[in-house]
Amino acid sequence: MVASGSADCTIKLWDAKTSLEVHTLEGHSNLVNSVAFLADSLTVASGSADCTIKLWDAKTGLEVRTLEGHSGSVQSVAFSADSLTVASGSYDRMIKLWDAKTGLEVRTLQCHRNWVRAVAFSADGTNFLIAVDKNWVFFAGERVLWLPSYHRHFTCSSTLNGTLALGYGDGRVSVIEFDPPFSTRH
Known part of the structure; x- marks a missing residue:
């Protein structure tokens, strides 16, 4: 299944094999980032x-719950590898961690000086959070990489096993790989 979010305030779920729409999820009052x-x-x-x-x-297309607590546009969401936690990054410069089962806020991370554009957990089971704000990549709460100006205007991002990919509107993709010894020192 593939999920897509849109400026029309909806999420669509698609069957990746047939390319057919399975559900349209409606409930947001502004664009889905x-x-x-x-x-x-x-x-x-x-x-x-x-x-x-x-x-x-995803089976029924019904809303399970709404998580509220950010004071700015939510730019990124991610689930931890163990499926217990949802992370969200926002224009309010905060990362919030939520209990995936109850929807309760577990923790707020306020380490950014600028809005948070992307959040992701490592997929190796360690659940270290990777976050990107306007100028920096953070790994496990530490600044690890300053982004030069030509890398700051990405439109989407993804992580997998310590690799961060940043996609740009002009078709460029930057791939940043963190060495496994780096991730094990935390």
């Missing part, structure tokens, strides 16, 4: 400019 699947592919998270995160049942 980010979507993510839980590891079991049965739950979808969406982050919106309406300052909320919504969790959806």
